[in-house]
Amino acid sequence: MARTAGGGRALALLLVITGAAGLLASWIITIDKFKLLENPDFVPGCSLNPVVSCGNIMK
Numbered sequence: 001m002a003r004t005a006g007g008g009r010a011l012a013l014l015l016v017i018t019g020a021a022g023l024l025a026s027w028i029i030t031i032d033k034f035k036l037l038e039n040p041d042f043v044p045g046c047s048l049n050p051v052v053s054c055g056n057i058m059k
Contacts, residue, residue: 033058 032044036058046054 029054 029044029046032042032046035042036044036055040059044055044058046052
């Protein structure tokens with residue numbers, strides 16, 4: 001049987017894994033935003049250093 005155009009199983013697995021990772025990351029950022037709303041002194045996990053900081057953006 002001839003193969004039709006499209007991606008294979010490896011691509012499908014890659015898309016599922018990266019989609020799940022993106023969903024997890026967005027969930028963690030959402031939880032950090034709620035914690036920041038409750039406590040203005042909270043430091044989000046995505047604030048690594050003064051150059052890479054998402055705390056200022058969330059405020």
